[in-house]
Amino acid sequence: EQPSAPSPIAAPLRELPWGQLNFLHTTDTHGWHGGHLQEAQYSADWGDYISFAHHLHKRADDDGSDLLVVDTGDRVEGNGLYDASNPKGKYDLDIVKQQSIDVLTVGNHELYQRNTSDREFNKVVPDFKNSYIASNLDIYNPKNGERTPMAQRFRKFTTKNQGIRVIAFGFIFNFQGNANNTVVQPVEEAIKEQWFKDAIDDKEVDLFLVAGHVPVRDSPEFDAVYKAIRDSNWDTPIVFFGGHTHIRDYRKFEKKAWALESGRYMETLGFLSISGLGTGKKDEVEAAASPDYKRLYIDNNLYSLYHHSGKNASTFDTELGKNVTKAIHEARKKLKLDHAYGCAPHDYWLSRTPYPSDDSILTWLENQVIPDTFNFTKIPSIILTNSGAIRFDIFKGPFTIDSTFLVSPFTSGLRTIKDVPYSAASKVLQLLNNEGQILLPDLAAVSQTDRVDLDQLRAPFAPVNEDTFFHAHTSHAHDLALEHHQTFLGRKKDGDKDKDDTPQVPGYTTKDDAGTDGDDTIHQPIKFYQVPNCISSNVSFPAPEYAAAYGPVNFRPVHISTPEKVDIIYNEFIENWILLALEYLGEKREKKDTSAVLEGKSMTDVISDWIKKSPDWACPKEKDV
Numbered sequence: 001e002q003p004s005a006p007s008p009i010a011a012p013l014r015e016l017p018w019g020q021l022n023f024l025h026t027t028d029t030h031g032w033h034g035g036h037l038q039e040a041q042y043s044a045d046w047g048d049y050i051s052f053a054h055h056l057h058k059r060a061d062d063d064g065s066d067l068l069v070v071d072t073g074d075r076v077e078g079n080g081l082y083d084a085s086n087p088k089g090k091y092d093l094d095i096v097k098q099q100s101i102d103v104l105t106v107g108n109h110e111l112y113q114r115n116t117s118d119r120e121f122n123k124v125v126p127d128f129k130n131s132y133i134a135s136n137l138d139i140y141n142p143k144n145g146e147r148t149p150m151a152q153r154f155r156k157f158t159t160k161n162q163g164i165r166v167i168a169f170g171f172i173f174n175f176q177g178n179a180n181n182t183v184v185q186p187v188e189e190a191i192k193e194q195w196f197k198d199a200i201d202d203k204e205v206d207l208f209l210v211a212g213h214v215p216v217r218d219s220p221e222f223d224a225v226y227k228a229i230r231d232s233n234w235d236t237p238i239v240f241f242g243g244h245t246h247i248r249d250y251r252k253f254e255k256k257a258w259a260l261e262s263g264r265y266m267e268t269l270g271f272l273s274i275s276g277l278g279t280g281k282k283d284e285v286e287a288a289a290s291p292d293y294k295r296l297y298i299d300n301n302l303y304s305l306y307h308h309s310g311k312n313a314s315t316f317d318t319e320l321g322k323n324v325t326k327a328i329h330e331a332r333k334k335l336k337l338d339h340a341y342g343c344a345p346h347d348y349w350l351s352r353t354p355y356p357s358d359d360s361i362l363t364w365l366e367n368q369v370i371p372d373t374f375n376f377t378k379i380p381s382i383i384l385t386n387s388g389a390i391r392f393d394i395f396k397g398p399f400t401i402d403s404t405f406l407v408s409p410f411t412s413g414l415r416t417i418k419d420v421p422y423s424a425a426s427k428v429l430q431l432l433n434n435e436g437q438i439l440l441p442d443l444a445a446v447s448q449t450d451r452v453d454l455d456q457l458r459a460p461f462a463p464v465n466e467d468t469f470f471h472a473h474t475s476h477a478h479d480l481a482l483e484h485h486q487t488f489l490g491r492k493k494d495g496d497k498d499k500d501d502t503p504q505v506p507g508y509t510t511k512d513d514a515g516t517d518g519d520d521t522i523h524q525p526i527k528f529y530q531v532p533n534c535i536s537s538n539v540s541f542p543a544p545e546y547a548a549a550y551g552p553v554n555f556r557p558v559h560i561s562t563p564e565k566v567d568i569i570y571n572e573f574i575e576n577w578i579l580l581a582l583e584y585l586g587e588k589r590e591k592k593d594t595s596a597v598l599e600g601k602s603m604t605d606v607i608s609d610w611i612k613k614s615p616d617w618a619c620p621k622e623k624d625v
């Protein structure tokens with residue numbers, strides 16, 4: 001772990017369900033390869049993950065089983081280690097490549113910006129030459145402009161010790177927000193291609209491995225792949241590894257097909273094992289009628305990693321793991337990620353507190369950051385931003401260069417549409433928030449264009465279902481993390497009357513299709529709240545008029561005047577939605593009617609500029625960083 005990372009907190013653990021074929025799975029790491037430096041529960045880094053995988057590989061070699069490592073995309077955007085360098089990923093991509101990964105896919109965040117996907121093609125695909133799979137993604141080759149598959153469409157390989165014959169695919173969900181140098185082929189189309197039909201027709205295969213930047217539940221894309229495989233190969237076991245919705249989840253398709261999703265931000269190392277698979281060595285190993293699938297969501301901290309690898313502080317680090325940890329530290333220093341712009345006076349939460357409330361990031365943006373930033377305009381304005389642009393909580397204490405990218409890494413600039421009648425402009429928020437009589441799907445349906453993607457506007461934590469949301473959602477063991485010391489929270493022993501065995505570490509309490517025993521760490525549950533898709537602030541509006549209603553002392557407003565026209569200011573990412581809402585409200589505007597505001601600064605710039613200037617966020621002298 002990084003030198004400044006808080007020590008992990010001991011807690012009761014469930015055991016690793018080791019089997020014949022074992023998997024480690026990461027997804028949606030979003031650049032958090034240095035681990036969580038303010039949360040002890042997730043404080044291990046990519047170097048530790050490398051050491052951990054090494055020990056599990058050794059275990060597999062020793063007992064003749066196998067281990068495969070999978071990553072399902074969104075490795076970029078969301079942490080200073082990736083976002084603060086120029087070019088982005090200057091250090092991070094070389095750090096990630098040190099892990100030996102068997103199956104790797106793209107995510108939507110690798111495709112938003114042309115530069116990112118070009119770099120993915122020119123660097124990351126060659127770095128993971130044998131394992132990068134792009135079953136439904138093409139790119140226009142930056143060298144010659146020719147459309148070409150981003151990487152191989154699938155791969156067939158045999159596991160090292162057992163000789164299990166695996167066919168692996170790598171999909172991305174039907175994403176539409178990519179830059180125009182890549183082409184995402186709808187999954188339902190890709191599986192009609194001859195190469196796919198031939199691959200699933202192969203009878204010399206013991207396991208289909210479908211990796212994808214695709215949610216495992218309510219997933220038309222994985223449902224289609226599952227059906228296609230079963231239509232041509234009714235019995236061969238299938239395993240899915242998914243992502244994108246940032247949750248821990250495990251779904252049963254049927255007894256020979258399960259799907260794992262392993263959270264987000266390097267909080268979770270997903271583990272899955274299958275026993276009872278057939279192998280190429282037919283004489284030696286007979287396939288079971290019903291292979292046994294098991295899963296464990298490992299909290300990414302050294303306490304858990306030592307335990308599951310049977311190592312300790314003096315035996316855990318491998319040479320490579322240590323070097324990668326060091327490289328992360330050096331990169332963080334070069335990027336000055338610990339430099340503080342100010343100090344947060346208290347914690348601000350994205351979804352761990354109701355909205356609105358005093359400790360909600362969205363309320364803080366709406367009531368303080370946005371009004372203070374835009375009050376220069378003097379023109380009545382409605383400023384809108386999507387809550388999805390905010391990615392993480394702010395903890396009390398130093399707000400650093402790194403924090404800026406944790407909270408909002410995006411470069412989308414702020415834009416304006418001028419002189420919109422207030423009667424229409426004031427209804428845009430309600431439409432975008434899916435409130436009232438007209439709902440987002442209705443809006444999308446009236447659109448004559450394909451420029452909107454419903455999923456894109458969704459709030460960041462739109463739950464797959466209530467259960468998954470409240471039970472499987474992320475945790476922040478921050479309160480304990482900040483104490484920087486180890487507290488033993490083991491289970492009660494016989495005769496140990498005065499200790500109770502109530503879990504003390506707050507975190508995931510996942511409920512999935514296999515039950516409630518999936519989290520390796522037995523956590524105290526955390527409650528999460530829904531947040532709206534978008535928030536808005538009115539700035540430079542006429543002051544309300546007051547009248548003395550109850551005599552000279554008690555005044556109350558009698559008339560709140562509204563402007564006739566306003567400027568709408570918004571984060572470019574939601575521009576298509578704003579245009580669509582205005583069109584629906586009878587105020588059609590086009591892209592040419594929009595222009596940059598604040599010289600195209602992003603929400604990230606707005607937040608850090610505000611923090612630098614705000615006296616309430618000045619760091620106490622003795623704690624200056």
Ligand SMILES: Nc1ccn([C@@H]2O[C@H](COP(=O)(O)O)[C@@H](O)[C@H]2O)c(=O)n1
Pocket residue numbers: 074108109112244245386387388389390410411412455456457458459460573
């Ligand atoms: N320029 C951008 C890009 C993305 N977003 C937000 O991120 C969401 C997608 O992130 P996932 O980790 O869920 O893939 C997207 O729906 C937006 O909310 C943004 O605000 N600006």
